[in-house]
Amino acid sequence: MAATKRPVPDSTSSGKKSGKPAGLPFGSPALLSAIDRALASLDPTPRAVGVAVSGGADSAMLAVHAAEVARQRGIALHFLHVHHGLQLIADDWRGQVHDLAQLLAVPCHSMRVQVDPAGDGIESAARTARYRALAALAERAGVGHVLLAHHQDDQAETVLLRLLRGAGPQGLGAMAPQMHRDGLVYLRPWLDVSRASILRLADEFRRVAGWKPVHDPTNAEDRYTRSAVRERLTPQLDDRWPGWQATLARHARQSREASQVLQEVATQDLAGLEPSQDGRSFSLARWRELSQARQALVLRHWLAAQGLRMPTDARLAELMRQMRGLHALGHDRQMQVKHGDALIRCVRGRVLVE
Structure with a gap:
């Protein structure tokens, strides 16, 4: 900056x-x-x-x-x-x-x-x-x-x-x-x-x-x-x-309207992921029930709520690939993805940010 x-x-x-x-x-x-x-x-x-x-x-x-x-x-x-x-x-x-x-x-x-x-x-x-x-x-x-x-x-x-x-x-x-x-x-x-x-x-x-x-x-x-x-x-x-x-x-107005709808969908989806009280973690199993497009949408929404910058398409794709490859309860291996100053992990079936 x-x-x-x-x-x-x-x-x-x-x-x-x-x-x-x-x-x-x-x-x-x-x-x-x-x-x-x-x-x-x-x-x-x-x-x-x-x-x-x-x-x-x-x-x-x-x-x-x-x-x-x-x-x-x-x-x-x-x-x-x-x-x-x-x-x-x-x-x-x-x-x-x-x-x-x-x-x-x-x-x-x-x-x-x-x-x-x-x-x-x-x-x-x-x-x-x-x-x-x-x-x-x-x-x-x-x-x-x-x-x-x-x-x-x-x-x-x-x-x-x-x-x-x-x-x-x-x-x-x-x-x-x-x-x-x-x-x-x-x-x-x-x-x-x-x-x-x-x-x-x-x-x-x-x-x-x-x-x-x-x-x-x-x-x-x-x-x-x-x-x-x-x-x-x-x-x-x-x-x-x-x-x-x-x-x-006019395109800008329509994009803002579309963004508002997407924001509402992402908010609803995150609420359905059994988020923790502080919002810093959510259920991996619930996330997997969403479509691929909504998985990406809710991840961006969640990262923004944590005050983190938006990931590049490549970084988001890698994060989603690792999350899909985990055991349903996240026990088979420890996932750690660095994003800026934060670390995204999966522990006991919960995706969390540190």
Whole structure:
């Protein structure tokens, strides 16, 4: 895992409050409704929410629309900005975000982090640092829910990347509308919204309000994996299959639904394996009564419940081969399969993890 230094508070500013909430004659009804539905799905409705704002067109338009929805719902809104310190121009981006906050009379909190690309690489390290900083900023602002500006094009790119990396049904579900991480609930209300429509709104907002979003040049550098998909594959797909983003976004929704069904089946199957009270062992004989596909499914589910990483197909196949080769009570030989820092054994007919 890439190491990142502890995020350090950078600055906090509050939008200047006038006698009435700041409002602009601007906004897409469809995009406003998407944010409103996301907030309406929360029970109870939070008194305050945050929105992650990088300063780019996507997050800026989410911030603008969220400000209007929050005003209508009587919810306090906070802008959360993470300064990665990877480019000199990032200081200007922070200023742009705080200017937008002033324009909309919304409190803005920012934090600078230092990213160490050793280990999993710069993209993974930056993502890890960003979420850590967002958690710290949310705690400072007193919010437990944060809006993210991921859209349909982001979702389609994620499906492509997961597919190329060999992800299973759960991975192909890509980004979920709600995500729990670090004690926060992240909301993605715009997963069905195209980037083209967001860019049109950003251009319109620039004409109405005089505020212009920032542009990150690394988004076009194909040395980064996601940028390579965007710069090399997307033009070809746009030319041959117009609207492919919507198709892959639909595929992601269907994959998440299928994953939920598989999760329910795996939960039921594990309950039928006479699991121990702590869940760390189960009956070998009961496991053998399942079909081969469900044997694999429940093993993955059980390993995940133990906090272990998912095994490769080859490692899972070897584990299942050994489990099938044991005596029904596991007395004929001692099975020991190392998986990460854990050891999977079979003792007296019980498969257990140590």
